[in-house]
Amino acid sequence: MKVLSVDDSSIMRKIIQSTIDRLGFEFLEAENGQHALDVLKEHYQDVGLILLDWNMPVKDGYQTLLEVKQDEHLQNIPIMMVTTESERSSIIKAIQAGAINYVIKPFSQEDLIMKIMAVPGMELAV
Amino acid sequence: MSQTNVKSDLDASLVNPLIKATMTVMEKMTNTQVQMKQIFAQEEYLPSGDLSGVIGILGEQGEGTVALSFPLPLANIVVARFLGTKPEHLSSEDRCDGIGELVNMVSGQAKAALSNESGCLYKLTLPTVIQGAGHQVTSQAKGAPFLVLEFESEGHIFHLQLSFKRY
Numbered sequence: 001m002k003v004l005s006v007d008d009s010s011i012m013r014k015i016i017q018s019t020i021d022r023l024g025f026e027f028l029e030a031e032n033g034q035h036a037l038d039v040l041k042e043h044y045q046d047v048g049l050i051l052l053d054w055n056m057p058v059k060d061g062y063q064t065l066l067e068v069k070q071d072e073h074l075q076n077i078p079i080m081m082v083t084t085e086s087e088r089s090s091i092i093k094a095i096q097a098g099a100i101n102y103v104i105k106p107f108s109q110e111d112l113i114m115k116i117m118a119v120p121g122m123e124l125a126v
Numbered sequence: 127m128s129q130t131n132v133k134s135d136l137d138a139s140l141v142n143p144l145i146k147a148t149m150t151v152m153e154k155m156t157n158t159q160v161q162m163k164q165i166f167a168q169e170e171y172l173p174s175g176d177l178s179g180v181i182g183i184l185g186e187q188g189e190g191t192v193a194l195s196f197p198l199p200l201a202n203i204v205v206a207r208f209l210g211t212k213p214e215h216l217s218s219e220d221r222c223d224g225i226g227e228l229v230n231m232v233s234g235q236a237k238a239a240l241s242n243e244s245g246c247l248y249k250l251t252l253p254t255v256i257q258g259a260g261h262q263v264t265s266q267a268k269g270a271p272f273l274v275l276e277f278e279s280e281g282h283i284f285h286l287q288l289s290f291k292r293y
Binding site: 008009010011012014015018055056057083084085086087089104105106107108 | 227230
């Protein structure tokens with residue numbers, strides 16, 4: 001099972017990778033939404049979760065969420081937003097677009113682990 | 127530059143969330159204890175530290191700039207802890223990326239406070255990082271004063287500066 005982290009901050013991807021490694025999943029990364037869609041073309045059958053930042057250059061997380069949910073090959077992959085966007089309206093917008101959960105930065109590693117483990121299918125790999 | 131009689135468009139409804147956000151982000155992501163030292167307003171940006179993470183806040187009812195500035199030794203400490211490594215193992219890219227992400231997190235809280243207060247949505251620009259002693263930051267809110275929040279951590283002073291103009 002692979003987890004794809006999409007964040008324009010390399011340091012955030014490294015922090016998330018340490019959590020994914022700890023959980024025993026394989027780690028994939030992308031630095032923006034367009035890069036994520038490119039990675040998914042090759043790996044979508046093995047990806048069990050996408051961790052998606054919101055504010056990114058090239059293609060932002062919300063647009064990426066919409067495009068993933070409109071793609072018949074990708075739409076069943078769970079997406080969790082991991083973002084500084086903390087307004088209630090943003091959370092509702094993402095959930096209505098199909099995000100399965102929402103992590104607001106700053107977060108602790110324990111916060112992230114608990115939310116990843118709550119995603120259907122992700123508890124089995126540990 | 128004057129610190130007296132400088133009137134800012136910022137009030138406690140925004141300042142308190144900024145203080146809380148700075149302390150929460152630093153403590154939660156970098157495991158550093160932070161003390162609030164003082165708050166003052168200046169007509170211009172206060173040159174501070176060796177590098178600053180800078181981000182713009184844009185909305186229908188106002189715009190502004192947030193700058194989070196650190197001296198190099200403290201930047202190395204907080205980014206190393208952020209990443210779970212030692213300061214000597216940090217690259218320049220790590221340091222800039224880490225400071226950019228910290229200002230992004232703090233500004234996200236400020237943006238939420240502004241949105242909650244006004245009922246109007248605000249957006250953040252992508253963070254940039256400016257390096258060099260004595261570097262300057264120009265506010266997107268031309269002519270608006272800077273509110274300077276001074277903190278201390280690990281024996282070093284660092285500043286969060288916010289300039290904001292309501293339309």
